[in-house]
Amino acid sequence: MQIIQLEGTEDTPKVMLDKAKGIYEVSGRSLPEDAAEFYAPILNWLTEYAGQSNPSTEFVIKLEYFNTASSKLILDVLSKLEDVKGSKVVWYYYEDDEDMQEAGEEFSELVDVPFEFKTY
């Protein structure tokens, strides 16, 4: 499978999706101009991956901030993970960023994927 590797910018997150190495990570800030367009390749990648997934998938989300439009697409990403067997979300948040912690908790209630919360 192809590897998706995007360097982060001011408005877009860093993305790393590598099946061979078992790295799945979105990190940084997410407020792209067109969120749907930005996340489309990621969603496509996950759809393809769901059919041939590794035994376990630890999907790391380590975001400082995301806007409302991105939140809908992150939800879509998380929903895709429901179809991936043995998947798990690792939700990183700043130690004192309660907002991000609660956002993660809200997400975990909306989708049927196990969440692990970690601080950094």
Next chain:
Amino acid sequence: MSEEILKSLAQLYAIITKQDGGVTDSEKTYVVNSFKKRLNLATAEQYIALYDEFLKDGEGKDDGKKRLTSVKDSVKTLGICRKINKTLTQKQKIVVLVELLEILKSEGKESAQQQEIIDTVAIAFNIDKDEYKTLQTFVLHNDIQLFGDENILVINNRDSSIIPGNAKHIHSDQVDGNIFFVRVKSVDMIFLKYTGEDEITLNSLNIGPDDVTLFSPGSTAKTKRGGVFYYSDVLTRFISESVSVKLSFQVNNLEFRFANHNIGLRDINISEGSGKLIGIMGASGAGKTTLLNVLAGLETPYKGEVLINGYNLHKEKDKVRGVIGYIPQDDLLIEELTVFENLFYSAKLCFKNKTDEEITGMVNKVLDNLGLIQSKDLRVGNALNKSISGGQRKRLNIALELIREPSVLFVDEPTSGLSSRDSENVMDLLKELTLKGTLIFVVIHQPSSDIYKMFDKMFILDVGGYPIYYGNPVEAITYFKHVSQQADSDKGQCATCGNVNPEQIFNIIEEKVVDEYGNFTANRRLTPKQWNESFINRFALKRVEDIKQESFSILHIPGKIKQFWVFTVRDFKSKLFNKQYMLINLIEAPLLAFILSFILRYKNNSTSTEYVFRYNENIPAYILMSIVIAIFIGLSISAEEIIKDKKILKRETFLNLSRNSYLLSKVFILFMFSAIQTFLFVLVGNSILEIDGMFFQFWIVLFSVACFANLTGLIISSAFDTAITVYILVPLLLIPQMILSGSIFSFDKINDMIRSKDKVPVVADLMAARWAYEAIAVKQFRDNGYEKYFFKVEQKENIANFNIVYLLPELNERLDFAYENLNAKDDSLLKISINNLAVLKSELRKQNKIVPRLQPQDLELLTIEKMNAQTYNKVKAYLKELEVFYNKIFNDANKEKENYVFALGRLNGGTDVNKLKDQYFNESLSDMVRNATAKKRIVETDQYLAPKLDYVYFSPVEVKGTFDYRAHFFAPVKHFAGNYYDTFKFNIIVIWLAGIFLYILLYFDLLRKLLNVFGKISIPRT
């Protein structure tokens, strides 16, 4: 709305309004009003408090450059949307979205954060991107230049050239500023917004400037300057492209006369195109329904014509097949079927090309559109046993026509007996149909103001069938006021509320002259004729363009066999549901059989201690009663069949459904019932009376007469209008069958005028009961388990016996008498002699065929002139010879019979032949078919001699011509077309031929036509 949803909404409002630095006053006001609009005050307060609670829950943060929505709020919004998605319909979600956009607008300034959240909500709600965009522009902006979308309609007093893009436009001078409409196509919703200085009301409620309000079906928006915009007008604009039906409906100088030659309608002229809703109003007895019936082609006009696309409705019926729909005032529903089934079978009869799945889909869609989908599995029921409401019934009736989409629809008083709410629903429905291009004529009685104004035109009739108005409904009021010189005549509707009062029209038309004491007299101020003249002078008919000979999309009516099948299934299902009916029908026959046979199981103690079939004297009576019961049951199950369906049949003639298929389905089902009923009857009755080996024979005869009775029942059911008439007729049909069955009264002992000396009287031949009775009696006697071995030989024996004992002595006597009186002076004696010789001649001719000893010329000498001693002696000798001949036959037969008895005894292992006789042979029946009790054993008739005993052994004595079928009662064979047929088979065939004849009568409804002819004869008044 559920609590959970309200809570979610409060939270959503809170999230959105707190963005961009907190809640503004206008935002707060909007939210508060929004709750107050939805809920009662106390509950609203509760949710407003909840809203305030959510507001405190933290605000967004600032990253230095711009305000950012908190990530927590973003995810919460998603959670709320998911909850809403699970509960609200797409339409409700659109309403929520519009409210959210209005919050955004209420702030009055751009807010990127709020905008972003609402955009995300729209995505989460799965709302079409383009529709959302249009809706967003519509709510947020007032600049007409932004409104170029095809789903936008603008009404203003400007030229349509200022309208951008594909937006629709209506020009109206009665509007200040702009009225905008937006249509959300996917859910078929329309919203309205007004920008201008004037006041505008929606359904009589004021709406504020810039408020976005739902413009629901049937709504009316009014401006203060008198502009009225109906939902249908607006919707038409949006969907106008889809209407493609071309139609012209022209009525030219129509006049109608009743059967008694009274004029019902005078000089009616109408000209309409497609997509119009025309009301027909008039005082009671003015001829509204008559007009509707003539226009629909149910009644034939006396003069004038009705042309649909140039085709004459009354003369070229096949060209306008299926184009017309008719919804009468009464129900067309089958009470025993469910809402769904009613519509389903109706649709199945209209669409040949559709599969059951497709039809189910169509039916469900129509039911959904009419708000009947929840009641689809309820039985329709009748007025006493209601399961659906009056409004639902009416809508279902309309649905029957709706589903096949006729081009012209006639509706008779659709709102009578309905609540005002239901009435409006029904009228909305019709109005929406016109949007699809249907031309609808509605007879309407006392319409409410709103309904009255829904009509495109109003046709008003006055007593005597005079047309007195045809045009715009609201203008009608001003016109009548004006003609009657009332004050305020330029005002059609109430200046303040916009209501009209249609009753006013009739008050004006029927205004009475007041006498000098101030009391109303019976005379009208203006007669119908005067109103009519005024109307003709004032209004010229504007004719729509004639569409010539444009063909219609004709219905795809299924073939006759499929129709038959649909009718059968439909009828059977409705019967199956009627448990009482089914139970009674299945139990009645065996129960009667039990009662009858139990009572008639007579044990003749003088012969034996046990019940012996042979000595049961009641068997002939049992046969008769079986036949009477078969006829009675057959009549009673069929007598109401067609009456019950009469209304439905009337409707189905519009569809040109096959009467043959309909009738055959009825016949088929009734025959099935009859088969089962008679089967059960014979099963019980014959078992109890121990009639062995005759099951099938009894059944086939009883089944045949029951079918005959079914057809008779259907004929009267088709010819008469009420069930009670039919039931009164039942005895009239049944009693003659009993009287002339030949069982109760002997054919020998009835009135001379109808009696035949040696044959069954012709009137009795018209009775099915007589054929059935004879069939069973002869079959039972001749072919039972005993007699079948002896019939042939007994026949020989008994005929020989008759000849020896009665015929030859009689002939001798007649010969002697004639010879002695050859030269008698007495005229009467001479006359007898002549007759005697004639009889002698014809009988001897017959005998000479069997024992040929006489020459033809010998017979010629048997006249009073040529007769001499030589001839006398010759005949005498011949008669002697015959006696010897028949004696030999008799003796031989006797011997043969004894042999049979012996052989039969040995065959059955030495058992007594009498046992066989006890089991199968019935003495009373034997006495009857042999006419054993007759006093006179030989009778002279028409110059030949006929036996009066042993009927069952004699073939028809004298056959006249090829087609002479007549014979004496209980003859073992019947003659027809030169051949002799077994009586049992022959009689059954006769009953079925009569059945076929009855079916033809039924098919052409000849009895009804005959009754109509009598009905038309008017008794001249002196």
